[in-house]
Amino acid sequence: xxxxxxxxxxxxxxxxxxxxxxxxxxxxxxxxxxxxxxxxxxxxxxxxxxxxxxxxxxxxxxxxxxxxxxxxxxxxxxxxxxxxxxxxxxxxxxxxxxxxxxxxxxxxxxxxxxxxxxxxxxxxxxxxxxxxxxxxxxxxxxxxxxxxxxxxxxxxxxxxxxxxxxxxxxxxxxxxxxxxxxxxxxxxxxxxxxxxxxxxxxxxxxxxxxxxxxxxxxxxxxxxxxxxxxxxxxxxxxxxxxxxxxxxxxxxxxxxx
Amino acid sequence: xxxxxxxxxxxxxxxxxxxxxxxxxxxxxxxxxxxxxxxxxxxxxxxxxxxxxxxxxxxxxxxxxxxxxxxxxxxxxxxxxxxxxxxxxxxxxxxxxxxxxxxxxxxxxxxxxxxxxxxxxxxxxxxxxxxxxxxxxxxxxxxxxxxxxxxxxxxxxxxxxxxxxxxxxxxxxxxxxxxxxxxxxxxxxxxxxxxxxxxxxxxxxxxxxxxxxxxxxxxxxxxxxxxxxxxxxxxxxxxxxxxxxxxxxxxxxxxxx
Numbered sequence: 001x002x003x004x005x006x007x008x009x010x011x012x013x014x015x016x017x018x019x020x021x022x023x024x025x026x027x028x029x030x031x032x033x034x035x036x037x038x039x040x041x042x043x044x045x046x047x048x049x050x051x052x053x054x055x056x057x058x059x060x061x062x063x064x065x066x067x068x069x070x071x072x073x074x075x076x077x078x079x080x081x082x083x084x085x086x087x088x089x090x091x092x093x094x095x096x097x098x099x100x101x102x103x104x105x106x107x108x109x110x111x112x113x114x115x116x117x118x119x120x121x122x123x124x125x126x127x128x129x130x131x132x133x134x135x136x137x138x139x140x141x142x143x144x145x146x147x148x149x150x151x152x153x154x155x156x157x158x159x160x161x162x163x164x165x166x167x168x169x170x171x172x173x174x175x176x177x178x179x180x181x182x183x184x185x186x187x188x189x190x191x192x193x194x195x196x197x198x199x200x201x202x203x204x205x206x207x208x209x210x211x212x213x214x215x216x217x218x219x220x221x222x223x224x225x226x227x228x229x230x231x232x233x234x235x236x237x238x239x240x241x242x243x244x245x246x247x248x249x250x251x252x253x254x255x256x257x
Numbered sequence: 258x259x260x261x262x263x264x265x266x267x268x269x270x271x272x273x274x275x276x277x278x279x280x281x282x283x284x285x286x287x288x289x290x291x292x293x294x295x296x297x298x299x300x301x302x303x304x305x306x307x308x309x310x311x312x313x314x315x316x317x318x319x320x321x322x323x324x325x326x327x328x329x330x331x332x333x334x335x336x337x338x339x340x341x342x343x344x345x346x347x348x349x350x351x352x353x354x355x356x357x358x359x360x361x362x363x364x365x366x367x368x369x370x371x372x373x374x375x376x377x378x379x380x381x382x383x384x385x386x387x388x389x390x391x392x393x394x395x396x397x398x399x400x401x402x403x404x405x406x407x408x409x410x411x412x413x414x415x416x417x418x419x420x421x422x423x424x425x426x427x428x429x430x431x432x433x434x435x436x437x438x439x440x441x442x443x444x445x446x447x448x449x450x451x452x453x454x455x456x457x458x459x460x461x462x463x464x465x466x467x468x469x470x471x472x473x474x475x476x477x478x479x480x481x482x483x484x485x486x487x488x489x490x491x492x493x494x495x496x497x498x499x500x501x502x503x504x505x506x507x508x509x510x511x512x513x514x
Contacts, residue, residue, distance in 0.1 A: 019330070021320050056313040060320035063278050067324035069447050072483045084481065088449065093350050095508035177508050190326050191506040192345065197454035197472040197497055215454040215472060224341065226329045240454055247504055249350035249448040251434050 024051050024061035032070055032086050041071060041079040069248050085248055092245040095191060097175025098144050098152050098236075105243055107146035111174065114142040116167055118160060125157055128222055128233035136160040140172065140179075143207065146242035153207040154236040158184060162231065176223065180231055189226030193219045204237050215240060281308050281318035289327055289343050298328060298336040326505050342505055349450065349502040354432025355401050355409050355493075362500055364403035368431065371399040373424055375417060382414055385479055385490035393417040397429065397436075400464065403499035410464040411493040415441060419488065433480065437488055446483030450476045461494050472497060 028047075031037060041047065047058045062079060065071045069085040102109040119125075119137050126133040138160045144152040156176050162184045173179045181187045198204075200214040208216075219236040238245070285304075288294060298304065304315045319336060322328045326342040359366040376382075376394050383390040395417045401409040413433050419441045430436045438444045455461075457471040465473075476493040495502070 021316070025320075056316050059278070059313050059317045063282075063317035063320050064324050067321050072446065080485075082485070084449070084485070085447070092452070093504050093506035095506050188508050189329065190342070190508060192341070193504045193506065195349070195452060195474060195502045195504065197474040197495075199456055199470065199472050213456065213470070215456050217452060217454040217474075228339070228341070238454075245452045247350050247450045247452065249450065251445050251447060 020053050020057045021060040021064070024053055024057050025064040027051060028061055028065060029068070029070060029086075032065070032081055037081050039081055041081065067250065069250055088246055088248060092193065092247050094248075095177065095188075097177055098154070098243075099174035101245075102144060102146050102151060102243060105146070107151070107242055108148070109174070110145045110148065112143045112145060114140070114172060116140050116172075119157075121157075125233060128220070129157065129159060129230050131159055138163065138167075140167065142172075149242065150208040150210070150239065151242035152236060152238050153204065154234055156232055156234045158232045162186070176232055176234060180223070184231060186225045186229070186231055188223040188231050191221050191223045193221045195219060198237075208237060208239060210239065217245070277310050277314045278317040278321070281310055281314050282321040284308060285318055285322055286325070286327060286343075289322070289338055294338050296338055298338065324507065326507055345503055345505060349504050351505075354434055355411070355500075356431035358502075359401060359403045359408060359500060362403070364408070364499055365405070366431070367402045367405065369400045369402060371397070371429060373397050373429075376414075378414075382490060385477070386414065386416060386487050388416055395420065395424075397424065399429075406499065407465040407467065407496065408499035409493060409495050410461065411491055413489055413491045415489045419443070433489055433491060437480070441488060443482045443486070443488055445480040445488050448478050448480045450478045452476060455494075465494060465496060467496065474502070 028041070041062070042050065044055055044058050048055055051058065062071065062073070066073060070082055072080045072082055074080060096104075099109045099111075117139050119139055120134045121129060121131055121137045123133050125137060126135065129135075129137065136159070137157050139155055139157050141153070141155045143150055144154070156179070164183055164185055167179070167183050173182060177188050196218040198216050198218045200208070200210045200212055200216055202212070204210060204216060205212050210216075217238040217240060219234070219238065221234040221236060222230055223232040223234065224230055285298070298319070299307065301312055301315050304319075305312055308315065319328065319330070323330060327339055329337045329339055331337060353361075356366045356368070374396055376396055377391045378386060378388055378394045380390050382394060383392065386392075386394065393416070394414050396412055396414050398410070398412045400407055401411070413436070421440055421442055424436070424440050430439060434445050453475040455473050455475045457465070457467045457469055457473055459469070461467060461473060462469050467473075474495040474497065476491070476495065478491040478493060479487055480489040480491065481487055
């Protein structure tokens with residue numbers, strides 16, 4: 001039987017271009033998620049060799065993985081793989097689109113009732129997009145189903161002026177991240193979501209075909225450019241029966257005295 | 258008027274002991290949150306000097322801050338501070354106790370009805386704590402109030418065998434992280450929370466003095482040791498009026514081809 005601490009060789013793609021840290025992190029994450037390391041990462045030296053990067057880059061990449069909870073550094077030099085986190089279903093804070101989340105939850109995703117229209121920003125939307133009320137805003141609304149049943153209704157809103165080209169209904173990407181990348185002048189760097197429990201009202205009864213009073217998780221998501229400006233605001237209503245989000249949180253134990 | 262890009266000197270405490278990356282990260286975060294850098298971090302060289310650590314440690318620390326969304330690396334060498342994220346209220350994924358979260362939301366926190374008792378683990382609790390059903394489990398239940406009004410009811414559960422000493426009701430730490438550190442054989446390394454919308458039922462009507470049917474956010478939190486074993490399971494019911502959580506999520510754009 002193979003020793004659980006022996007790692008397979010050549011599982012990591014060498015890194016070619018900048019930014020090296022991010023690529024090293026991605027290469028390591030992908031190897032962890034595929035189970036290549038089983039219980040612990042190879043030594044720093046071995047990682048430098050496999051990835052073809054400096055020790056400094058390897059340390060930065062491992063620090064990223066620690067922040068993401070995928071590995072834990074032990075006293076001494078071992079870096080242990082955390083399978084609970086690397087196999088977490090439905091992580092709300094990992095920047096994954098709803099289509100993929102529904103699929104990860106073990107359901108067959110599909111979309112329905114997709115509509116693209118233009119509105120003038122209400123006071124509420126204007127605040128989320130940081131524009132003047134009345135500014136032209138595009139709204140893409142759609143229903144995500146799980147195994148054919150309504151699971152998530154959402155409205156993605158963005159300034160019409162951010163569009164590089166008119167979105168085509170028959171080839172809308174399923175993830176707002178991919179949509180922004182393909183159609184808007186700026187991609188999405190990060191998201192801040194507010195979590196609001198609610199009882200299904202007339203609006204969601206219509207959109208999700210649910211009995212009034214059914215508990216729903218309402219998310220107000222603001223998607224920002226990497227450093228600052230809002231790109232897209234999403235109003236989302238989620239049926240708990242099909243999609244229940246998890247959040248990974250890390251206790252900050254940085255030990256400053 | 259001072260140039261926004263000029264940073265104050267000596268805002269960072271030099272780092273003394275291992276693990277250097279984590280301490281450098283903490284020192285930088287604390288300086289960012291206090292507004293010391295305004296819009297961007299000092300250069301790597303300057304950070305090495307102020308923190309008294311190697312370039313490799315500085316790079317690892319900055320990579321941590323990038324993962325946490327506190328800074329963004331621009332093409333070239335600038336590392337910009339993201340004030341939206343560093344001043345985010347009520348982050349669910351930052352490992353902060355409910356007392357501090359209520360306070361951050363602008364309310365005066367207090368606790369009531371604290372009870373410590375012992376139970377035998379139900380099938381449900383046994384699954385969360387990874388023990389046999391019937392194993393002795395300690396339960397600490399309490400009500401957190403915001404400005405004197407019921408805001409969060411919670412039950413923290415852990416194996417009685419994990420206790421180093423009997424907890425004293427009159428000096429219970431307000432955060433489960435502090436409690437575990439002081440009273441249990443192992444501190445909490447990270448948390449995975451499930452987010453469940455619900456309508457107030459007979460149980461929560463009694464515990465939170467709320468009308469039946471009021472929407473609540475129910476969290477099932479599992480707190481783990483740094484690398485693996487469950488330490489504490491918490492069942493939490495949150496009133497949206499006082500405490501509305503946010504989650505920061507980062508789009509993974511690691512650019513691997």
